[in-house]
Amino acid sequence: MFAETFVDLSKALSLLGEWQVVLLLILGTVIGLVFGAMPGIGAIQAMVLALPFTFGMDPARAMFFFTGIMGAVAFGGSISAILFNIPGTAVNAATCFDGHPMARKGEAGRALGISATASGLGAIFGIMVLVLLIPAVRMIVMAFGPPEFFMLILFGLMMVTFATRGNMLKGLAAAGVGIMISLIGFGEVTAVLRFDFGSRNYLWDGILLVPFLIGIFAFGELIHYAVRGGSIANKMDSGAIGGVREALSGAREVFRYKMCFLRSSVIGVVIGILPGIGGAVSNFVSYVIAMQTSPHRALFGTGHPEGVIASEAANDSKDGGALLPTVAFAIPGSAEMAVLLGIFILFGMAPGPFFIREHGDVLWALILGLLFSNLLTSTFGLLGARWLAKLTFVNVRYLIPVIFTLGMAGTYVLRENVWDVAVAVMGGVLGWSLVRFGFPMLPLIIGYILGRLAEKAFLQSLQMSFGDYFVFVRFQGIFPERPISFILLVLLVAIFLFAVLKKGKKRAAAA
Amino acid sequence: MRVKGTVVFGLILLAFIGAMVYMTLFGGEDGEGYPPRARLVPLIIGLPTLALLLYAIIGEQWLPSIIRRFDVSITDFAPGLEDEELAALTADSTPVGEAKETEDAVAVLTPVGEAKEPFLGAISSGFRKYVDFRGRASRSEYWYWAIFVFASTEIIKFTGASNLVYLVVGFVTVLPTLAVGVRRLHDTDRSGWWILLMFVPVVGSIVLFIWLVRKGATGENRFIAEPMAKVARLDTQSPTKNQLERLAEEGAEFDQENLAPGHHGEASEAKRVLSLLGWMVGFVISIIFFGFFICVPLFTFFFLKVAAKASWGTSILVTFFLFDFVWVLFGQYFPAGLFAGWLFDGFVPPL
Numbered sequence: 001m002f003a004e005t006f007v008d009l010s011k012a013l014s015l016l017g018e019w020q021v022v023l024l025l026i027l028g029t030v031i032g033l034v035f036g037a038m039p040g041i042g043a044i045q046a047m048v049l050a051l052p053f054t055f056g057m058d059p060a061r062a063m064f065f066f067t068g069i070m071g072a073v074a075f076g077g078s079i080s081a082i083l084f085n086i087p088g089t090a091v092n093a094a095t096c097f098d099g100h101p102m103a104r105k106g107e108a109g110r111a112l113g114i115s116a117t118a119s120g121l122g123a124i125f126g127i128m129v130l131v132l133l134i135p136a137v138r139m140i141v142m143a144f145g146p147p148e149f150f151m152l153i154l155f156g157l158m159m160v161t162f163a164t165r166g167n168m169l170k171g172l173a174a175a176g177v178g179i180m181i182s183l184i185g186f187g188e189v190t191a192v193l194r195f196d197f198g199s200r201n202y203l204w205d206g207i208l209l210v211p212f213l214i215g216i217f218a219f220g221e222l223i224h225y226a227v228r229g230g231s232i233a234n235k236m237d238s239g240a241i242g243g244v245r246e247a248l249s250g251a252r253e254v255f256r257y258k259m260c261f262l263r264s265s266v267i268g269v270v271i272g273i274l275p276g277i278g279g280a281v282s283n284f285v286s287y288v289i290a291m292q293t294s295p296h297r298a299l300f301g302t303g304h305p306e307g308v309i310a311s312e313a314a315n316d317s318k319d320g321g322a323l324l325p326t327v328a329f330a331i332p333g334s335a336e337m338a339v340l341l342g343i344f345i346l347f348g349m350a351p352g353p354f355f356i357r358e359h360g361d362v363l364w365a366l367i368l369g370l371l372f373s374n375l376l377t378s379t380f381g382l383l384g385a386r387w388l389a390k391l392t393f394v395n396v397r398y399l400i401p402v403i404f405t406l407g408m409a410g411t412y413v414l415r416e417n418v419w420d421v422a423v424a425v426m427g428g429v430l431g432w433s434l435v436r437f438g439f440p441m442l443p444l445i446i447g448y449i450l451g452r453l454a455e456k457a458f459l460q461s462l463q464m465s466f467g468d469y470f471v472f473v474r475f476q477g478i479f480p481e482r483p484i485s486f487i488l489l490v491l492l493v494a495i496f497l498f499a500v501l502k503k504g505k506k507r508a509a510a511a
Numbered sequence: 512m513r514v515k516g517t518v519v520f521g522l523i524l525l526a527f528i529g530a531m532v533y534m535t536l537f538g539g540e541d542g543e544g545y546p547p548r549a550r551l552v553p554l555i556i557g558l559p560t561l562a563l564l565l566y567a568i569i570g571e572q573w574l575p576s577i578i579r580r581f582d583v584s585i586t587d588f589a590p591g592l593e594d595e596e597l598a599a600l601t602a603d604s605t606p607v608g609e610a611k612e613t614e615d616a617v618a619v620l621t622p623v624g625e626a627k628e629p630f631l632g633a634i635s636s637g638f639r640k641y642v643d644f645r646g647r648a649s650r651s652e653y654w655y656w657a658i659f660v661f662a663s664t665e666i667i668k669f670t671g672a673s674n675l676v677y678l679v680v681g682f683v684t685v686l687p688t689l690a691v692g693v694r695r696l697h698d699t700d701r702s703g704w705w706i707l708l709m710f711v712p713v714v715g716s717i718v719l720f721i722w723l724v725r726k727g728a729t730g731e732n733r734f735i736a737e738p739m740a741k742v743a744r745l746d747t748q749s750p751t752k753n754q755l756e757r758l759a760e761e762g763a764e765f766d767q768e769n770l771a772p773g774h775h776g777e778a779s780e781a782k783r784v785l786s787l788l789g790w791m792v793g794f795v796i797s798i799i800f801f802g803f804f805i806c807v808p809l810f811t812f813f814f815l816k817v818a819a820k821a822s823w824g825t826s827i828l829v830t831f832f833l834f835d836f837v838w839v840l841f842g843q844y845f846p847a848g849l850f851a852g853w854l855f856d857g858f859v860p861p862l
Binding site for chain 2: 034038045049167169170172173176177179180183189190192194195197199200201202219222223226227395397398400401402404405406408409410412413416417418419421422425429432433436437438439451454455458459462
């Protein structure tokens with residue numbers, strides 16, 4: 001077993017000595033960066049479009065190409081998230097909350113340095129976990145059924161109350177609006193058409209993630225630009241735009257907030273392993289948890305390094321986690337992994353328990369490819385940050401048409417439905433109005449992303465238990481039937497009680 | 512009475528959620544609401560949201576202070592907040608994602624004369640000094656000319672015009688290109704004959720390129736005075752009054768409109784939002800009718816020229832490169848390409 005692993009590893013390593021393979025890796029990385037930074041399109045489109053070029057290639061060599069794309073996309077997305085408040089891919093959405101305020105303060109170079117380092121190290125962390133966890137993955141995947149998912153998502157939804165700043169009621173209302181928007185379309189379990197508003201086709205699929213996110217972040221920000229004028233970062237003299245040094249100071253931040261980085265990476269890996277949740281959730285959960293556990297809670301949302309670390313570490317470490325069930329059980333942990341699964345099959349390799357034994361070299365090619373592609377992107381990020389950061393000093397008048405056009409094109413090509421473009425513009429109006437009129441944006445987006453998942457998990461749990469609402473907490477003797485769900489519920493209640501008691505104490509102190 | 516934006520926005524959200532709750536209760540296929548399971552979550556979420564929104568609208572505006580006292584905030588719920596953080600939170604109630612308004616007027620200074628329209632200036636001087644191999648040329652003069660020549664040949668290629676047009680443009684631009692190159696070399700304090708380096712394969716053009724992008728010699732050299740226009744450059748974007756006065760004395764003209772007081776005023780906010788929304792909606796509607804390839808260049812160019820008041824050169828350059836990028840990445844690489852427009856048989860799915 002050990003000898004076989006070693007042989008496979010050395011086979012994959014020897015491939016890296018070929019210049020064609022290195023070229024493929026670099027090419028994939030560049031494609032990944034471009035596709036990541038463009039709003040709307042991401043790893044899925046890049047991989048699908050790159051697929052025909054790899055026909056006839058040896059699978060292990062082709063994997064270097066695909067992992068180059070996969071590893072680079074998450075950092076590419078953070079570039080546009082930090083510079084322009086556009087989540088380049090859905091997994092970068094939470095980076096906007098602290099990355100863009102940093103850019104506004106004239107610290108875009110530092111934010112990019114943080115993102116590059118956190119992404120790179122996060123991915124390496126995820127890969128290490130992947131290598132170590134291969135034997136235990138089956139247990140983890142099997143332990144999470146719909147009731148556990150529901151409790152986990154409920155946990156995420158409860159975070160909304162902590163993520164809200166200012167008026168709590170407006171925060172809760174915004175979360176409710178987000179959940180209601182997520183319920184539009186055919187119900188996942190009940191197959192009932194809900195909230196169609198007389199639509200005969202479009203709303204049946206619901207409001208799609210990418211147009212909505214592009215609208216609410218990017219186009220909303222454009223309206224904000226138009227009102228504000230000037231350039232994104234106004235203080236040209238504040239931060240030392242001193243080249244690599246600034247990016248390296250960002251890299252140092254990651255080591256300063258070690259705990260935040262480790263916690264976020266673990267969250268990313270766990271959410272990556274769990275099938276069906278997807279990367280778009282990982283960065284939000286990690287961001288909100290970082291916000292709640294950080295001693296600098298009040299600084300979140302104003303351009304605090306931990307916010308960027310949390311989001312970026314989670315969204316890159318999830319790749320390692322998601323790769324695990326994909327190769328071991330053919331259960332894709334995210335949409336990108338589903339594409340990768342298809343690629344395996346196209347290359348005539350059956351994913352599943354025998355994959356590691358029969359195609360060990362391909363697995364190691366995947367691991368090494370991810371590793372080196374992340375190293376490449378991080379180096380690129382640290383070196384290129386100074387030039388990218390200059391974009392924040394361009395007058396926004398010139399940026400508006402460019403960002404708007406690219407956002408529209410990215411929204412359209414996703415599924416070639418021209419109405420998505422209109423939805424994105426409406427999302428922009430919604431996003432701008434929310435911020436302008438004091439409704440916090442984070443709860444709405446968390447509600448929108450988690451609402452549908454929560455409903456699905458809840459109704460599936462009920463189906464499992466034939467309509468028994470106690471499926472989450474049923475006991476068998478003295479042991480809970482589903483221990484994880486039970487523990488999560490206890491934690492939920494404990495946190496809630498703690499908050500209420502704390503409030504009572506504060507009231508008493510005030511009186 | 513001036514209606515507050517918060518109320519209007521809150522009412523819109525209220526109507527939206529209200530319609531959803533109504534559909535849950537009575538909508539459905541048979542007019543008796545959705546089946547029980549599909550009704551569960553929308554009602555659990557929808558009714559409280561409705562109440563909260565109502566409260567957010569009314570409480571914000573008209574509720575007497577007695578009721579407002581029960582308003583809770585994050586400080587009541589978040590466990591373990593320390594006192595100084597509480598102070599920070601209450602002081603800084605800026606919602607996530609909102610920038611603090613800066614009061615500084617943001618100045619975008621544009622230099623005078625030739626440099627005000629650097630692109631057009633470079634083109635006109637290129638033609639004006641058609642065979643002028645004396646004197647010096649600034650970096651902007653040379654490189655804007657180079658971009659102009661490159662762009663015009665690209666456009667001709669793109670339109671698929673005959674080779675004759677291509678040839679004519681080549682003949683017209685070859686002499687001024689040589690001349691401006693010689694003048695640029697003079698600017699870097701070198702003899703114009705170095706332009707012949709371009710005939711040395713590979714190495715020659717690299718060396719030439721490096722020379723041509725280097726900054727010119729300051730002051731006078733053997734090829735007369737420095738060509739740089741008197742360009743007003745500010746290190747900070749919020750100039751002080753002194754700086755502005757000093758620049759005015761030096762004769763710099765700048766964009767007065769951007770410096771005018773009230774630039775960031777409340778009154779103009781609605782106008783700015785509505786104008787940008789007008790552009791956006793207009794773009795979407797024209798895309799539905801005419802498709803991306805007609806609308807992207809038109810929108811970009813007109814937005815830059817009309818709304819952003821950019822110079823001709825900037826407008827044309829940004830439009831050209833943006834269109835090129837969109838055309839290559841989305842039009843060529845994606846097999847299905849971009850939307851062609853309803854008038855050109857693009858498929859508009861039913862709503």
